[in-house]
Amino acid sequence: MRALLGRLASLIPTLFLATAGVFLLLQLVPGDPAVAIAGEQANVEQLAEIREQLGLNDPIHLQYWNWLSRALQGDLGTSLVSGESVVDAIRRTLFSTMQLVAGALFTAVVIGVPAGVASARRADTVADTVITSAASAGVAMPSFWIGLILVSVFAVQLGWLPATGLVEITSDPWLALKHLTLPAIALGAVAAAEVVRQLRAAMIDVLSSDHVRTLRAKGIGERRIVWRHALKGAAVPLVTIVGLQVSRLLGATVVVETVFGVSGLGTLVVHATQTRDYPVVQGVVLVMALMVVFANFAVDVSYRLLDPRIK
Numbered sequence: 001m002r003a004l005l006g007r008l009a010s011l012i013p014t015l016f017l018a019t020a021g022v023f024l025l026l027q028l029v030p031g032d033p034a035v036a037i038a039g040e041q042a043n044v045e046q047l048a049e050i051r052e053q054l055g056l057n058d059p060i061h062l063q064y065w066n067w068l069s070r071a072l073q074g075d076l077g078t079s080l081v082s083g084e085s086v087v088d089a090i091r092r093t094l095f096s097t098m099q100l101v102a103g104a105l106f107t108a109v110v111i112g113v114p115a116g117v118a119s120a121r122r123a124d125t126v127a128d129t130v131i132t133s134a135a136s137a138g139v140a141m142p143s144f145w146i147g148l149i150l151v152s153v154f155a156v157q158l159g160w161l162p163a164t165g166l167v168e169i170t171s172d173p174w175l176a177l178k179h180l181t182l183p184a185i186a187l188g189a190v191a192a193a194e195v196v197r198q199l200r201a202a203m204i205d206v207l208s209s210d211h212v213r214t215l216r217a218k219g220i221g222e223r224r225i226v227w228r229h230a231l232k233g234a235a236v237p238l239v240t241i242v243g244l245q246v247s248r249l250l251g252a253t254v255v256v257e258t259v260f261g262v263s264g265l266g267t268l269v270v271h272a273t274q275t276r277d278y279p280v281v282q283g284v285v286l287v288m289a290l291m292v293v294f295a296n297f298a299v300d301v302s303y304r305l306l307d308p309r310i311k
Helices: 002-009 012-026 032-038 044-054 060-071 084-123 126-140 143-157 173-207 210-217 222-233 235-259 265-274 278-306
Strands: none
Touching: 002 032, 002 235, 012 060, 012 278, 060 278, 084 126, 084 173, 084 222, 084 235, 084 265, 084 278, 126 173, 143 235, 173 210, 173 222, 173 235, 173 278, 235 265, 235 278, 265 278
16 A cells, blocks of 8 residues: 555656646747737737736746646636636546547457457467558557548448547437447557557467466366466556557547547647647646556556556
8 A cells, every 4th residue: 555655646746747848848839828819910018918917927937836836726727718717628628538538448458459369379370460460550550540541431431430529428328339439449449459469479478388388287278278367467568558558549639539520638739739828738738647647557556456466
């Protein structure tokens, strides 16, 4: 328990560095937030008044400290462009992104685990070559390109699934599943390919271990050895690679949401960056960083559940 609490406490500097780094990088983006608010026709006095009201004339470190102190109280500020509360904007788009990432992770596990196990069981055969080649191609394919192909085939030509938008699963589960299928596959395909590659390597090591040879000598069936014993031995690297995919998937939602017309965190942060809407960008980065660090924390906890030797 002390180790887990220490690990949880170590996440605080990560959040601090992530938000501070983005805040500093935003200062390098061309443009002026005051101009974005007042318009190109605003005079110098109007722009100066807006900068003073927003605290843009303060030193950078003071601007960041003011934002951080308010964020710790649950106040992420107000959008400079729309005037909407940042918390409300994030609440409005967060569920769509979480739904999309969860669907992509599910796709990655459902496709990647059986394929990785099959490739390891048939190592150095034609089947193994086909699976590993497909996984290598999957890693190289951009998510937006996969999304465009899926829309062209399954939405436009065949008409089986909708091409754009998401529906909350709590309102209509079946319709939500239909809308989620294509973007989840587009986003999760690369993650599935990575799961196949990593799980194959881990499974080959486990299947060639003395432990597995002993199980075979005892006459235990191959299927039981693979799915009950070997897969459990490869669970730690499997959980690791799945946990690492969370940050990649959150980053990839930016393009996938654009392809499928989903109004999520990715779309929100891109628009905010283009308009130099600092509070929205900082709020979204904070939420995404929280999601990533807690996913990593969940992976750490699962290590201790999967392998008692890990302390």
